Amino acid sequence: MILKIALKELKEIVREGRFRITAITLFALLLAALFVSKSYYTSVNAQHSEAKKNARSEWVEQGQKNPHSAAHYGTYAFKPKYPLSLIDNGVDKYTGVSIYLEAHKRNEAQYAAAQDQTALSRFGDLTPDFVLIFIVPLFIILIGFNAFTRERESGTLRLLKSQGVSTWKLTMGKWLGIFLPVLLIAIPVYVLAALFLANIKDYGQFSLWALTLLFGVYLIYYAVFINITLFVSSLFKKSNLAFVTLLGIWMVSCLAMPKISTAIADKLYPYPTQVEFEEQIAADKKKGLDGHNPWNTEAKKLEEETLKKYGVDSVQQLPFNWDGFLMQEGEKHTADIYFKHYQLLKDTYVNQTNVYRSTAALSPFLPTRFLSMAICRTDYTSHWDFANAAENYRIELVGKMNGDMAANSKYGDWDYLADDKLWSSVPDFQYEPTSYTTVIRQNTSNLITLLAWLLLSFAALYGAVTQMKTI
Amino acid sequence: MLEAKQLSKTYHGKQALKPTSFTVNKGDIFCLLGANGAGKTTTINLFLNFIQPSGGQALIDGKDVVKEPLETKKLLTYIPENLMLYPNLTGLENLEYFSGLANKKYPKEEFLRFLTEAGLQGDAHDKRISTYSKGMRQKVGIALALAKDAQVLLLDEPTSGLDPKASNEFSELLTKLSKKGVATLMATHDLFRAKETGTHIGMMREGSLVEQLTTDQINHTDLEKLYLKHMN
Missing domain, CATH: 3.40.50.300 (P-loop containing nucleotide triphosphate hydrolases)
Structure with missing residues (x-):
């Protein structure tokens, strides 16, 4: 019976011009977005592996030099482009794609795509996530706003009720009648995305499971919107009122709430500006050990301690190159400072995220958006994770350079040169993204919020339709 | 009753x-x-x-x-002053749908027979309700009563x-x-x-x-x- 009702709803929807036009437009938009995204992804990926290869060969083939100079020469860590960013590009556009790794300094990721774009791109790109998260709910509203009001206005509701159909079954039929066309649009997109991704060369990164999870999240989100749409439609007597109300709900949850929660998060837990952040780090660095300045107070202290420990009275008598050792100690110290300040930054980030999570209760858009970015690995957490891995690699690389210098050269001997044997003994930067188990654990609250939206909106719909008056 | x-x-x-x-x-x-x-x-x-x-x-x-x-x-079957049906569906489809809601299933020929018995001309059966006159819609109502065995x-x-x-x-x-x-x-x-x-x-x-x-x-x-x- 439910299926019969759904099929009739579908038949009616399809015979109406409104649906055909919007469905075709929506489908065309999605296809276009997918193709644009795919070509962008392929070109970025090609550039990425090219650049990665170049950076590595530049490092290995840098010629003979002092290991510490090599650490200054540095190399690059490139952020991998994840296959699912094809669907949701998240904050990738703003986060930068490569980090310059050098001695003494932790650098920010640079060359964000947004830097290369015109002001017009501020208005948003045509990406699948834009269509899937912003536009599809609008489509749901468009085909469902008059699901009940139309029956009421035209008088068919009385006839329906006089046939002895239970309101809940009727509602479920109407529900399916909206869900099926949405599925009809989502499934081809899912299949196409899976095909695209399966045909991309670095297939290893892509998991069909993650794509399925992503679409699962979207479908739950759509179900919430269908519930809200039917709920509103069952409350109103007039279609136009239901429509305006639903548009209002869409605007608040998809446009206003994200901005409002960003504003709240920024107000409560503001990030330091770039200048402030750098000044704080510089201040801390000044107080501490300077690897390049042996007359620095901290350096003097370390010298005394080390001499005492080895029972010698000059740095020349130490079994290793004091310069290398001192620089590595300085490096450890600056790494600690960076760690501390980035940790502070991360605390702010975590606090902001918590604000978003609590405001997610006010809009189903927010948990969906966060889950989508997390699954596509294009959220800030993924970026943080990459930046941290790059920093660890930098510490390791610089440590190895200083260590080699300390072990293989004499104090004051700046002529010591290492060659590509040492350079290539440093493993290439390999970044393994966080496992999906961790990603899901990090996003449990978003999942719970979204599921709560699903259950509560179903409950509200049930309550509204069973109380619905026929006349 | x-x-x-x-x-x-x-x-x-x-x-x-x-x-x-x-x-x-x-x-x-x-x-x-x-x-x-x-x-x-x-x-x-x-x-x-x-x-x-x-x-x-x-x-x-x-x-x-x-x-x-x-x-x-x-x-029961209810026929109001102005029986409203789905304008984008045909007479037959409306009859099938509303009978289905009352859990009545028949082969298509049977539904057509009900429509004929209710006095609706054969060529109207597959036309959309939007083209029906009021009298024709009321006849679909009677066909509904027949189908439902009201x-x-x-x-x-x-x-x-x-x-x-x-x-x-x-x-x-x-x-x-x-x-x-x-x-x-x-x-x-x-x-x-x-x-x-x-x-x-x-x-x-x-x-x-x-x-x-x-x-x-x-x-x-x-x-x-x-x-x-x-x-x-």
Whole structure:
């Protein structure tokens, strides 16, 4: 019976011009977005592996030099482009794609795509996530706003009720009648995305499971919107009122709430500006050990301690190159400072995220958006994770350079040169993204919020339709 | 088959229907006459459980419509003054859909037979309702009753606005159904049809059933006189 009702709803929807036009437009938009995204992804990926290869060969083939100079020469860590960013590009556009790794300094990721774009791109790109998260709910509203009001206005509701159909079954039929066309649009997109991704060369990164999870999240989100749409439609007597109300709900949850929660998060837990952040780090660095300045107070202290420990009275008598050792100690110290300040930054980030999570209760858009970015690995957490891995690699690389210098050269001997044997003994930067188990654990609250939206909106719909008056 | 027991309805302190009792047996066509606002539609809506009674009971086949809203609806077909169907679906599709809601399944030929039996021309069956006249839609209503094998018909001024021929056809269909044992409760303004088609007549005024009689007790002229007497 439910299926019969759904099929009739579908038949009616399809015979109406409104649906055909919007469905075709929506489908065309999605296809276009997918193709644009795919070509962008392929070109970025090609550039990425090219650049990665170049950076590595530049490092290995840098010629003979002092290991510490090599650490200054540095190399690059490139952020991998994840296959699912094809669907949701998240904050990738703003986060930068490569980090310059050098001695003494932790650098920010640079060359964000947004830097290369015109002001017009501020208005948003045509990406699948834009269509899937912003536009599809609008489509749901468009085909469902008059699901009940139309029956009421035209008088068919009385006839329906006089046939002895239970309101809940009727509602479920109407529900399916909206869900099926949405599925009809989502499934081809899912299949196409899976095909695209399966045909991309670095297939290893892509998991069909993650794509399925992503679409699962979207479908739950759509179900919430269908519930809200039917709920509103069952409350109103007039279609136009239901429509305006639903548009209002869409605007608040998809446009206003994200901005409002960003504003709240920024107000409560503001990030330091770039200048402030750098000044704080510089201040801390000044107080501490300077690897390049042996007359620095901290350096003097370390010298005394080390001499005492080895029972010698000059740095020349130490079994290793004091310069290398001192620089590595300085490096450890600056790494600690960076760690501390980035940790502070991360605390702010975590606090902001918590604000978003609590405001997610006010809009189903927010948990969906966060889950989508997390699954596509294009959220800030993924970026943080990459930046941290790059920093660890930098510490390791610089440590190895200083260590080699300390072990293989004499104090004051700046002529010591290492060659590509040492350079290539440093493993290439390999970044393994966080496992999906961790990603899901990090996003449990978003999942719970979204599921709560699903259950509560179903409950509200049930309550509204069973109380619905026929006349 | 249909029974009102001290049935009443009050809207915002105003009694739309004062406690009223009557019975409609199998094969009876009970015509409710009265001016607009006399309580005819209220009575029908109470039997449909579209509104809650303020007092008394509406029973269909001995079952209280409030307590068993879905069970009692299985027995009835409701045709309002202007039967509204889905304009984008054909007559046949509407019939199939609404019968399906009442859990009635038939092969397509059977549905077509119901439409024909209800007097709808064959070439209209596959046309969309948006092209139908009011009379044609009312006939789909009768086909719905046939398909549902309804034992009760609740009609709210079903022939108002129909041309005399269509109105006559509709009445003939009612008579046919009544011979099958269908109990009909019909609100109408048409004294002539009430006398011709009906078996019983109830006159309503300001929420009360002021007169009940059988149509064989009275002729056209006296019926009209009686009606006017009550209305003035």
